[in-house]
Amino acid sequence: MAAADTEKLNNLRSAVSSLTQISDNEKSGFINLVSRYLSGEAQHVEWSKIQTPTDKIVVPYDTLSDVPEDASQTKTLLDKLVVLKLNGGLGTTMGCTGPKSVIEVRNGLTFLDLIVIQIESLNKKYGCSVPLLLMNSFNTHEDTQKIVEKYAGSNIEIHTFNQSQYPRLVADEFLPLPSKGETGKDGWYPPGHGDVFPSLMNSGKLDALLSQGKEYVFVANSDNLGAVVDLKILNHLIQNKNEYCMEVTPKTLADVKGGTLISYEGKVQLLEIAQVPDEHVNEFKSIEKFKIFNTNNLWVNLNAIKRLVQADALKMEIIPNPKEVNGVKVLQLETAAGAAIKFFDNAIGINVPRSRFLPVKASSDLLLVQSDLYTEKDGYVIRNPARKDPANPSIELGPEFKKVADFLKRFKSIPSIIELDSLKVSGDVWFGSNVVLKGKVVVAASSGQKLEIPDGVILENKEVHGAGDI
Template sequence: MAATTENLPRLKSAVDGLTEMSENERSGFINLVSRYLRFLYSLSINLLLLVMIKQMVFMFITNDVDVSETKNLLDKLVVLKLNGGLGTTMGCTGPKSVIEVRDGLTFLDLIVIQIENLNNKYGCKVPLVLMNSFNTHDDTQKVLIFYCGSHFLLLPYFLLSKYPRVVADEFVPWPSKGKTDKDGWYPPGHGDVFPSLMNSGKLDAFLSQGKEYVFVANSDNLGAIVDLTILKHLIQNKNEYCMEVTPKTLADVKGGTLISYEGKVQLLEIAQVPDEHVNEFKSIEKFKIFNTNNLWVNLKAIKKLVEADALKMEIIPNPKEVDGVKVLQLETAAGAAIRFFDNAIGVNVPRSRFLPVKATSDLLLVQSDLYTLVDGFVTRNSARTNPSNPSIELGPEFKKVSNFLSWFKSIPSIVELDSLKVSGDVSFGSSVVLKGKVTVTAKSGIKLEIPTGLWSRTRTSMVPRTSE
């Protein structure tokens, strides 16, 4: 059955019978589906022609913050970490935020340490709040007991909405067809952060405490730390919304970019681009920056827009196949909300503020001597002269974080590494130093161990070197 607006009454009736959903979730889901169905009919006239769009000009923030005003600035801030994702890319079934990333500390450990040090240093009260999904909530709650003695023992959180997956062929909620376990549901993307923050009561609570801005970032982005110069600029210039962008590399060509379109700052995602313009969108010459998903948003503006039901972000259809059934998830992205806020800006920030860990290759980077860890902050080693990080490709043997470290007696030194490509049954001894371009391939059925020494060859059959 094709998806049409005629399906909506039947879908709504089925959703009304799903007792697992709150009234806010029912309303939000039906609103999302209604907009999606209307969009299908207007798609032909809404496609963006990139040849008609000019890349907007970004502002660099360079002003300093006086130490004496730091406490006053920080007392206006809330830090919100998006904690709804699972570490499935790295073979995990639980929250990504509880994966160990450095010195036995998890993402969540590092975030808590950062905020605690900030509050202790300046005598301020920056609250940390988590946005969990139904997939991550229970497991996240279990680890909070380990923060005994911390003032984050009762770490505040709220839940992302829980929406039913739609059976594509029939356009009905899958749970109404009997799929009542977790696989029948999905969290509708981090664009739901704004209504969920409001519906949870947390937004009004923060406003009553005198908070003005929320810094929203992914929990797996180790570079997403509080920046006082950005916060000061937003307060001084009354910017309701700020998106951090950073220079695009060939690894980021699919990332969303900011554009100036019809007099508004807007986020353009690759899913919105016509096929004939995709290569143009991916160009790092024409579209030089991409969205880091580090967002700064005014709390009063969020309240005003949510109450007016004005945050109608572009819908991202996400078709999937689960247990042999083709289903549809309709999602939104928080970055797409930028066009609804007054005086919204994009800030071009250093690449150091975008350090996500999406795969074990990223984990190798942050666990190596390329970075140091101080007070919860992961900082790049100044001995690295190349402004770019090494390119690392690890074979499927290294994919799962659960046995990732078993391939290393110690993490190799990579400060002077340009690229590393490893495939096959390869393990690394202790005190291995990798320099230049290194490729290691173990043939099928052969175990290869890289012993102590300096390795800097481009060939697969490498010989250790003890000096340059």
């Protein structure tokens, strides 16, 4: 490390030591991350060394053995499992305050309700005790604590713990924003979901789970409705002693930025777009060479997490995230849980069906999952077999629909979209009830005009710019 950088780090270390809001673990974790960043660890991969993983490394889902139908064997499997949902995100992009997991998804049920119902029905069916862990951030912790109280009567143990809280770095001075007078939440950030492993350990949850005989944790984003417990995957990992498994799924043109699995110097690893040399970015985005992407559904052995965290061996690639807070340019250093794959023994990917990746990132996704394209049973959101096309329709809604509250106001009821290929809506558009959309539909209100789609209308391969087009 250059002398100037060493000085930067020493100044930072003394500034951080006087921050009273965070623990010693958080302080040392943060300083560790910054010193790795300053020492300029190689982020790029040597392109010529990249190899396509074989079926042994990225196992096709349809080659997994069926789980024996004996209920007592299933109970034994499930009693080794913990489900952990990443619950640190706020619903700000969808215009909500509070944790994203409490947005209503279907039939008045939130993401969190659906997750609880799923695990409840598993525990009831097999007489097992799969606990649910929620990793919150300081942004979502208080709200989540209150929300979790409503499940007190359920047959699940629900645990919450917080991921680390790190100070944002003032970019030009390389000092923590809180020590520069930003005392509120804006001075801090959660350092990405790569932090799940040390936080699980530092919270004491990891040792508690190991003492109960738990062996694997299934980690997934709380907004991915497809991320449900899969016995075939769990069974495969236990049989083959895989310490880590990443679920990947075939890439479509909508997923070109997602990380992919590669074989590199004899190990399986995650390749993210940020690590790709500029001249190869288009190749990375093509679906010819890199056919799969990371769903962020991860299965990890708990003993292996403990071993690697204790050895300080999980040095995932650092993702620098520059931001501006109240006019001050700041830097957040983050890591991603998927990048940890290369540190675990016998790590694999499993190429799963697309149905296991159903994230709700925007109101256009909400339209899909609230429509007749899906039904909900026992907390599972299931695709309607009446839809013949394996791909979902592509939906683009204008900014008027961005916030959940506005989205809900603009639909008297969610249209039928089983036979829809694509929908593009722009301007001040309002939908009546029982509207049916088929083929390619464009609804574009002229500037300053309100366009209402009447109840019961069928729009098939149509462009609508005014009432006269309906």
